[in-house]
Amino acid sequence: MKLIETKLAIVLLDLIGSTKFVQKAGAMQAAKWLQHHDRLTRSLIFKFNGREIDRSDGFLLSFERPIDAVNFALIYQETIPKRIKLGCRIGIHWGTVVEVKQDEIYTLTGAKSIELEGIAKNIAARTMSLCQAGQVLLTAEAMKAIKGRTNNFTPKGTRYACAGMYRFKGVKEPQIIYTVGASIESLQPPPSSEKVKRLGGPKKIKSRMRDKKLKEWLEWFIVRFFMIMIFYVLTVCCPILIDPHLRKLNGIDDLLYWIDPIVEFIMIYFGGVL
Numbered sequence: 001m002k003l004i005e006t007k008l009a010i011v012l013l014d015l016i017g018s019t020k021f022v023q024k025a026g027a028m029q030a031a032k033w034l035q036h037h038d039r040l041t042r043s044l045i046f047k048f049n050g051r052e053i054d055r056s057d058g059f060l061l062s063f064e065r066p067i068d069a070v071n072f073a074l075i076y077q078e079t080i081p082k083r084i085k086l087g088c089r090i091g092i093h094w095g096t097v098v099e100v101k102q103d104e105i106y107t108l109t110g111a112k113s114i115e116l117e118g119i120a121k122n123i124a125a126r127t128m129s130l131c132q133a134g135q136v137l138l139t140a141e142a143m144k145a146i147k148g149r150t151n152n153f154t155p156k157g158t159r160y161a162c163a164g165m166y167r168f169k170g171v172k173e174p175q176i177i178y179t180v181g182a183s184i185e186s187l188q189p190p191p192s193s194e195k196v197k198r199l200g201g202p203k204k205i206k207s208r209m210r211d212k213k214l215k216e217w218l219e220w221f222i223v224r225f226f227m228i229m230i231f232y233v234l235t236v237c238c239p240i241l242i243d244p245h246l247r248k249l250n251g252i253d254d255l256l257y258w259i260d261p262i263v264e265f266i267m268i269y270f271g272g273v274l
Contacts, residue, residue, distance in 0.1 A: 002101040009069035009094050009142065010120055011050070012128035013041070013076070014058040016087035037084045041076065048072040048153070053116055058088070062116065066094050066145040070180060071153040073136040077181070078155060081134065089135055091128025094142040095120030119171065126168040127177060130190045137163070137190070140176040157182040163189040164201015174199055 015037070022030040038055070045052055045061060048068040054060040063069040073090040081088050097118040102111045127137050138146075143160065150158070163177045179187045187205040192198045 001103050004099040004101070005096060006099055007094070007096050008116075008120075009063040009066040009092060009145070010097065010116065010124040011061040011063065011069050011073065012058065012091045012124045013061065013073075014089050014128055014131075016089060016133050018057045018086065021086060033084065037080065037086070040080050040083065044072055044076055044080075051114070053114060054112060060116070060121075062097075066092070066142055067149045067151060067154070069142075070136070070138070070146055071151070071155075074155050074158060074180065074182075075153070077134055077136060077186070087133030089128055089131030089133060089137075091124050091126070091131060091137050092142045093120055093124035093127055093139040094145040095123065095139075097121060123168065123171060123175065126171065126196055127175070129193050130166065130177065130196050132188070132190050134181075135186050135190065136180050138178040138180055140178070143178045155182055159187060161187045161205045162201065163205075165199040166192075167197045167199055169195040179205070 015034075018034070021033075025033065041059060042052065044050075045059075048063065048071055049065070050061045050063045050068065050072055052059060053062055061069075061072075063072070069092050073092060077088065077090065095118070097116045097120045100115040100117055102113055102115065107113050123139060127139055131137050138160075158180065159182065160178055160180050163179045165174050165176050167174050177190075179189070181187055184205065184207045189198075189201055189203070189205065
């Protein structure tokens with residue numbers, strides 16, 4: 001056995017709803033489908049110079065360069081969940097771990113050739129546990145390690161946002177967590193989970209003007225249009241409707257003769273004086 005202390009980007013990837021899927025599809029069909037997922041994932045791991053450490057309902061991976069870990073996670077979330085019809089969550093931490101290289105005699109009996117030990121692995125696991133479907137979360141250490149570093153593999157429109165501060169069960173210091181993604185949905189701060197408590201931070205991440213998509217621009221325009229219309233009604237239309245002299249000037253008094261009794265009732269009800 002050989003122990004090596006080193007700094008790595010630790011990535012925890014977890015398939016959401018895999019147990020339910022196995023029960024529904026049956027062992028054989030689920031195995032075929034999950035092996036299809038694993039082949040797609042391993043191709044991406046190879047592309048971004050990652051290393052598979054372990055595999056269960058997802059993967060434990062390590063990358064020597066944090067930007068490779070982030071690019072792997074972003075492209076995975078962009079492509080693979082659509083093909084396998086299962087959601088996924090990914091947590092990334094950059095920290096010091098101990099690589100355990102097992103003796104060959106143990107690997108022959110099924111032990112992993114490389115194992116990772118250290119609190120960095122636990123922090124990555126806690127970070128992943130916070131994720132909602134489709135999210136990629138980074139610790140502050142991972143964010144600092146990749147800040148300002150992008151390359152040709154980084155998806156266009158990628159944006160980072162601070163999700164807030166969280167306390168991880170079993171970890172002494174509170175952790176600042178960041179979201180990364182191209183859609184505004186993927187950037188939203190996750191709530192507390194079973195083993196992580198949210199201490200504070202932004203309630204919602206908003207789209208920047210330059211990042212808004214057509215749907216968001218339409219929503220932005222519609223909201224402001226109705227605000228302008230309400231302002232117009234309150235400042236222009238209401239005085240005309242209430243004042244009989246203005247109604248006569250605008251030639252609508254005969255059509256709105258029924259308004260005066262309503263106005264009189266409202267004024268009396270709220271204690272007003274005609």
